[in-house]
Amino acid sequence: MAIEKSNIILIGMPGAGKSTAGVILAKLTSRDFIDTDLLIQIAQARPLQEIVDNDGHMALRRIEEEIILSINRHNLVIATGGSAVYSDAAMTHLGKNGIAVFLDADLITLQSRIRDFDTRGLAKRPDQSLSDLFEERYPLYAGHADITVDCSGLTQDEVCAAILKSLRFHS
Numbered sequence: 066m067a068i069e070k071s072n073i074i075l076i077g078m079p080g081a082g083k084s085t086a087g088v089i090l091a092k093l094t095s096r097d098f099i100d101t102d103l104l105i106q107i108a109q110a111r112p113l114q115e116i117v118d119n120d121g122h123m124a125l126r127r128i129e130e131e132i133i134l135s136i137n138r139h140n141l142v143i144a145t146g147g148s149a150v151y152s153d154a155a156m157t158h159l160g161k162n163g164i165a166v167f168l169d170a171d172l173i174t175l176q177s178r179i180r181d182f183d184t185r186g187l188a189k190r191p192d193q194s195l196s197d198l199f200e201e202r203y204p205l206y207a208g209h210a211d212i213t214v215d216c217s218g219l220t221q222d223e224v225c226a227a228i229l230k231s232l233r234f235h236s
Contacts, residue, residue: 072096072141072163073232076206078199079147079187080178081168082221087144089225100144104132113146117188122148125188130155147198148188150205160209164235166228167210171217172199211235 073090075083084100091098105128106112116125129146133155136143139162149155159165170178176195189198207213212231216224 072139072143072159073228074159074163074165075142075144075168076150076165076209077147077168078170078175078202078206080175081147081170082178082216082224083144083147083168085221086168086216086224086228087142089221090228091142093225093229094142096140096142097138098142098144099136101129101132101136101149102144102146105129105146108132113187122188122190126151129188134158146188147202150202150209151188156209160211164211164232165209166231167206167213168216168224169206169213172196174217175199 073094073096075087075090077083084102087098087100090096102113105116105125109116109128113125116128126148129149130152133145133149133152136159141163143159143163145155145159149159156165172195179195187198193201212228212235214224214227214231216227219227
């Protein structure tokens with residue numbers, strides 16, 4: 066699959082920098098940018114945290130899957146929500162027209178970036194810590210990734226440069 070005709074799908078933990086890197090990467094590759102968390106909030110007309118608080122984390126995951134399955138465009142950079150990898154259907158759908166890039170940030174980096182863990186609108190059980198979530202999700206990200214970019218300690222520009230370099234080798 067030629068990268069020129071593919072979507073670039075960014076997956077990873079909350080705080081890994083998917084949305085920020087996605088905007089930069091879209092500019093660098095002349096693609097449109099989609100943030101699935103924003104699509105969810107627009108479709109639901111409410112913040113992610115309100116969905117979790119009122120309907121539960123599993124409802125957020127179901128909505129996220131529906132939103133991802135509705136994406137049928139090419140030439141995009143897509144920043145997925147951190148929980149997108151729970152849905153094999155969503156990841157398979159994204160993978161048909163794209164390359165999944167796992168933004169791999171270590172737990173210490175994530176902890177330094179996330180200040181609003183309990184109010185961020187994460188699809189997690191109320192009793193889950195960031196460490197618990199990291200342990201649960203890490204194998205899912207690694208399993209769905211076509212490319213993994215270690216972004217711990219890198220600036221967003223450096224992350225994007227590493228993604229572009231990896232994509233050239235992947236093509």
